[in-house]
Amino acid sequence: MSDIIEAYLKKVLGHSEQVEIRRSEMANLFNCVPSQINYVINTRFTVQKGYLVESKRGGGGYIRIIKVKLLDESEMLDTIIEIVGNSISQNDAYAIVQKLYDDDFLNKREAVIMMAAMDKTVLGLESKVAKEIRARILKSCLNNLRYE
Amino acid sequence: MSDIIEAYLKKVLGHSEQVEIRRSEMANLFNCVPSQINYVINTRFTVQKGYLVESKRGGGGYIRIIKVKLLDESEMLDTIIEIVGNSISQNDAYAIVQKLYDDDFLNKREAVIMMAAMDKTVLGLESKVAKEIRARILKSCLNNLRYE
DNA sequence: ATCCCTTTGACTAATCCTGACTAATATTAT
DNA sequence: ATAATATTAGTCAGGATTAGTCAAAGGGAT
Helix, strand or coil, rough: CHHHHHHHHHHHHHHCCCEEEHHHHHHHCCCCHHHHHHHHHHHHCCCHHHHEEEECCCCCCCEEEEECEECCCCCHHHHHHHHHCCCCCCHHHHHHHHHHHHHHCHHHHHHHHHHHHHHHHHHHHCCCHHHHHHHHHHHHHHHHEECC | CCHHHHHHHHHHHCCEEEEEEEEHHHHHHHCCCCCHHHHHHHHHHHHHEEEEEEEECCCEEEEEECCCCCCCCHHHHHHHHHHCCCCCHHHHHHHCCCCCCCCCCCCCHCCCCCHHHCCCHHCCHHHHHHHHHHHHHHHHHHHHCCCC
């Protein structure tokens, strides 16, 4: 079933940059529960695979899937994300950003922004928690730099 | 419906610095209750999105929406940092980043990085703490871009 | 028999719409 | 002047409508 829904969405995306659906309509169309649509999207339309997903709840709500072009560096980002893991110190995080800057993947301002967001005093909190949040921030930034 | 009203107002603001409406007339025009106009204004025309709203009740009453003008860069950053305060929701933070992008202070990648760092799921569950961390991240980023 | 992927549905969260009630301002009457 | 009335906008809470989460159950391959 998930494969069928995936195929349907990819067919539409074959001749269009994006597709916008109403979750309950899709569930009706394929005779499944609404949350299955979420499952398909979460497993088949990830950013690693080149898709962005936006949605809105409430009246006139929607789910929008957008096809994006992944950069050549996408695989390198996978490696770095794996290295980061679930926790990282400020020093280690800065070293990664510095490396990305040296390799011309980030420019000066981009590096400055990332470091500013991962600053020890900015995150506050107890060191262990800060390191976990920092890891999530770093991975989130890298994940969102995969495309265009 | 809210989207339609929003689009109408933005269209007028597209070729004018401000727009002045009469609430009941708008409600009539779009065939909705008057308080829906308030809803649209409160959710779509916030300071975070770069709008000021003035109004007057009683005879000859009105609602006026004003697009805020760009000041010089440093002063603009001060204003935004003041708006951020000690706590900010993801939606409001994104609106500010979007505004900075629209005004060409940030480019696409920079905006994407900042949003990625301030994502709700990235910062964690406890909403109150997340909002405080988000405010510190946003202010830190802006302050570090001041002299770049 | 076990493991991994899929399916399900109850519960949660976000957004929108509505209307009764309140508040401010202007106008008219005394 | 003051008071009463009319005319406007603001607030808020509840209901409706949509999507998200998560843990448990199902099912097929090895």
